[in-house]
Amino acid sequence: MRYISTRGQAPSLSFEEAMLSGLARDGGLYVPEAIPQMSPEDIRALQGLSYEETAFRVMRPFVGDTFDDATFRDLIDRAYADFGHNARAPLKQLAPNHFLLELFHGPTLAFKDFAMQLIGQMFEHVLTRNGNRVTIVGATSGDTGSAAIEAFRGLEAVDVFILYPHGLVSEVQRRQMTTPAEANVHALAIDGHFDDAQARLKDMFNDFDFRDRVRLAGVNSINWARVLAQVVYYFTAAASLGAPDRKVSFTVPTGNFGDIFAGYVAKRMGLPIDRLVVATNQNDILHRCLTSGDYTKGEVVPSISPSMDIQVSSNFERALFYAYGQDGAAVAQLMDELKAGGFSVSQGALQALREDFASGRVSEEETSAMIRQAHATMGELLCPHSAIGVKVAEDKRDPAVPMVTLATAHPAKFPDAVEAASQIRPPLPKRMEDLYDRPERLTRVANDLKALETLIEERIAP
Numbered sequence: 001m002r003y004i005s006t007r008g009q010a011p012s013l014s015f016e017e018a019m020l021s022g023l024a025r026d027g028g029l030y031v032p033e034a035i036p037q038m039s040p041e042d043i044r045a046l047q048g049l050s051y052e053e054t055a056f057r058v059m060r061p062f063v064g065d066t067f068d069d070a071t072f073r074d075l076i077d078r079a080y081a082d083f084g085h086n087a088r089a090p091l092k093q094l095a096p097n098h099f100l101l102e103l104f105h106g107p108t109l110a111f112k113d114f115a116m117q118l119i120g121q122m123f124e125h126v127l128t129r130n131g132n133r134v135t136i137v138g139a140t141s142g143d144t145g146s147a148a149i150e151a152f153r154g155l156e157a158v159d160v161f162i163l164y165p166h167g168l169v170s171e172v173q174r175r176q177m178t179t180p181a182e183a184n185v186h187a188l189a190i191d192g193h194f195d196d197a198q199a200r201l202k203d204m205f206n207d208f209d210f211r212d213r214v215r216l217a218g219v220n221s222i223n224w225a226r227v228l229a230q231v232v233y234y235f236t237a238a239a240s241l242g243a244p245d246r247k248v249s250f251t252v253p254t255g256n257f258g259d260i261f262a263g264y265v266a267k268r269m270g271l272p273i274d275r276l277v278v279a280t281n282q283n284d285i286l287h288r289c290l291t292s293g294d295y296t297k298g299e300v301v302p303s304i305s306p307s308m309d310i311q312v313s314s315n316f317e318r319a320l321f322y323a324y325g326q327d328g329a330a331v332a333q334l335m336d337e338l339k340a341g342g343f344s345v346s347q348g349a350l351q352a353l354r355e356d357f358a359s360g361r362v363s364e365e366e367t368s369a370m371i372r373q374a375h376a377t378m379g380e381l382l383c384p385h386s387a388i389g390v391k392v393a394e395d396k397r398d399p400a401v402p403m404v405t406l407a408t409a410h411p412a413k414f415p416d417a418v419e420a421a422s423q424i425r426p427p428l429p430k431r432m433e434d435l436y437d438r439p440e441r442l443t444r445v446a447n448d449l450k451a452l453e454t455l456i457e458e459r460i461a462p
């Protein structure tokens, strides 16, 4: 299995190389040269299996010879051992033919743990085998950062630097990033939005001298391994609802387009997915684009669903690559136009996108109302991101097709917004109930590439 860049100019890589390198050297994102297929029999055989066994069967064809089967199984088992639910990703019925996929039972209470816990295991295994060390730099609007820190804290072969927008993440998210005491963890509060943090991260990858000097690695969904691990729960959910003999739709609270792109990969592998519905908050570039074809950057407006306050959606590039018939030059041209402010998707590509994706946008008031309503009528206390998903799903779904909405975070990560909407303050789970008492450690940084690179090089363990 080889991985190629969405911009067509970087050399193809193995799974291990793609996982360790992050962004392709032409600025693009890695995707598999060909997407492995699962037959209806393969999918039917998943019914009733454990999450771990499904994960092995779904991901195995993508990893090539990076791991032998026994090692890969072992890494998967370790990754999910600490999850707080035996099913790992349990499915709950909200209404007739509407289900909630709870993705918040991992150690940091968000869906990011599904991929990050596994990537932590895979990095540790590969770096120990190769005797290398790496510098991980990540950009976060709150959840990727806490999940990455949890997965990599204390690892000998890794320094982990997380850039988060100062003042724009929830207090729980910030404390999850700033309270770990391990010396290899560095929480950096940048002046700017998530888009600024992600742009500086990509600038670091494109500064080849710096990238090679520090052995830069990425664990955002830039990294193919992140997307891959997220493909699994589409299979577990659909199989438990009757796939391959019944089609299922998914609604996904969306920002950087990594989670929903994983659903698209599942569909291309053969999972019978009817619609993949993008649910956005007021930062709605994806909804605007899928509605009109116009992908013009707007100003980020902070919301009560801060993890989705994103206007440059990194993985949309991967969707465009397929919508443009895997034409790397066309994607590179669009990304050049994006630097100048935006682009228009061609009619053909827009039609291709609409064959798989629908979308909806939810305002701040509607988000709060949905939190309230879901609690009152469905008995479910939702985080604001999940509430956006449920609202769009309820508005858009075909009652004849089972709809699965992804619950991407635990309500206790956003207690202020949840309490303001529902009058209920969700408590933190027991294992992190002293989070507010732990000392914090963070560094304020300017939104400046050179300043960031200097700080990172100074901090890296000799």
Ligand SMILES: Cc1ncc(COP(=O)(O)O)c(C=O)c1O
Residues within 6 Å of the ligand: 110, 111, 142, 143, 144, 221, 253, 254, 255, 256, 257, 258, 259, 260, 307, 308, 385, 386, 408, 409
């Ligand atoms: C809680 C939550 N919901 C939804 C999203 C959006 O997911 P994605 O960026 O994969 O589109 C994020 C951020 O990634 C998140 O942290």
Ligand SMILES: N[C@@H](CCOP(=O)(O)O)C(=O)O
Residues within 6 Å of the ligand: 139, 140, 141, 142, 143, 144, 145, 219, 220, 221, 222, 255, 256, 258, 259, 307, 308, 314
């Ligand atoms: N919402 C994310 C933003 C980064 O997304 P990623 O999937 O590319 O890591 C966050 O919580 O940080």
